[in-house]
Amino acid sequence: MGSNYSKMTSRQYYRSASFDYVRGLLNYSLSCCVNAVLQSFSATTELLDILNKWHPSDGTDERNVPWQLRNALEFMRDKSHPAPHEDFLKCLYHQAIRPFTQHDADEIFHLILNLSQEQMSDAAVAQEIRSLYEIKVETQVVCSKCKFIHRAPSSLFSLPLAICEGENTLEGCINSFFQLQKLRDSEKFNCERCDEKQPSTHEVKLVSLPPILCVHLKRFRNNGFTRKLFNKVTFPETFSNDIFAAGQSENADGLKADECYSLYAVVVHIGPAMFGHYTAFIRPNQDRWYYADDSCVQPVLIIILYAVFRDTAYLLLYRKKSLNSSG
Template structure:
């Protein structure tokens, strides 16, 4: 396709966890557009976001359509900023995604705060302190959804709910299952009884109750994390659940709350980060992405077109 580039990323010693997430994010169009737009802003001091912006820009402006790029500046900045990634060991791709999105959001919020203090905010509007707390960045606009935790007292039927924002959803996996099934399990009703009774404000005492989690606000882009690493008490370590989980190419969430905004939103699958190997601290990460109707496999510096990818 015109204007699309497919570039592998050089591995700098077990950095496949980082390369695979960066490829998934690059083919996540709203995110890519915001990162590229950040590049044209007045020069800022070096941060993880400026390095990411330079990397994405470098891919997007290559003369060739296919090739390999070393994300050296980004990796060295990452290692400088967080000691968790400052080694040559295999890291967790989900931890890296979380760290990257939260770091970018913090940087953007800090910049907004600085602009306000410097009186650069347009329209000359003065915002309240409360407004500052809820400053949403484009990271939130793209990835943030809201969960609501509903608890119903089985004595008086009163329902209390507590909202909680998320940038990705972590779901448990079971044998021979699908993403849809995993998401249904995420909202299973749990009964609180015996020593886990719930203190009901209406009854003013501990009562049996039913609790469940539902999605109140669906994000623009849904990032799902399959919890494949489970701690086994008898082994005193994490082990990998290598169950087959089927991915639909289109997904609609059914576990939405009654007052959910756009509950019928349909999601199209654009990228899957896959861990190959038996444990959390070993193995290898690759990414399968959809671009202009084609599926491609990114394995560090290797890029291959997949005719019939098995998405499970």
């Protein structure tokens, strides 16, 4: 799955070095997508901390996703373990995904989190997993005739941002996501108060943000066939909650002025839409970034990510922190 292209690119920019903390993951049956997402989960130390609160009393099941996810994340910290994620992959192959098939990293990200909640026997731990990533939004549709506001709350595990032709910025993509849209002609909304379709406005409002914010840069378009947008997206290493000011709901909760988000993982898709390869940049601590390309892991300067991979970054993971904290 484009592995030769990816490794050639990495050798071009990185010096070889050994590092014991970040484990490389062998590519089993074209598993680069799962490998990259697992690396992002491994860098999310909060997730393993939550999973370790779970003490199942009914034994273990080799097909239980949260159990195998916890094992994989623990084994990835053990440099002596020969295949830290092999059983986790088998678990996914048994019930959710097909081997030797290209998958979408955002879909795999959601799949693992959803199955981890559904198959978790401890409801409190399942809720903690959800709360770690959950973005709460509210869709508001306002009827232009009667002015009635139709509200529909929902939640997301990643913020899906469309990218445009040409240069993009993360802030611009966020503003577009929350931009008010007019519904006219065939898009008229069926107003329950008017009991007929009416011209309306549609808007998504932000209610709350999670400790871990996943941003999905939607590079794939499907108009009868799937194509990939290689347009560059400039994204900051740190940003404050002010970036969401335009999209906040009047009921917004938890958007504190003294908090910001710090980038700690990026899942990258290299190559064309149908024959690409997933890799990941991760910062497991505040000191150093690493580039994980399946079994190959190398230290890297953050400038390489911004200089080379802005047109292939696919998932951005940010951690909430206080503006007064360092790192």
